[in-house]
Amino acid sequence: MMNLEVETTEALMARLADLQARVRAARITDAEIKTFQKVAAIMDDGRGRIAGDDLIAASFLAEPI
Incomplete structure (x- = not known):
C-alpha cells in the first residue's frame, strides 16, 4: 500500500510541476x-x-479590459 501512495504522490507532484x-x-x-x-x-x-x-x-461573453 505504501508504494502505491508514494507513486501517486510522485505522479501528482509531477503533474503539479507541469501545470x-x-x-x-x-x-x-x-x-x-x-x-x-x-x-x-x-x-x-x-x-x-x-x-x-x-x-x-464564456470566453466570448467576457468584456474587454
Whole structure:
C-alpha cells in the first residue's frame, strides 16, 4: 500500500510541476485566476467544473479590459 501512495504522490507532484510551468509560460496573472474561479463557481452549480464548450462560450461573453 505504501508504494502505491508514494507513486501517486510522485505522479501528482509531477503533474503539479507541469501545470505550474505551463501557467508561468502562459503568463496567467492572479487576477485572471480569480476571474476563472468566479466563473467556475457560477457554472455547474458551484462545483467548480466547467465543460470545455461552456468555457469557450464564456470566453466570448467576457468584456474587454
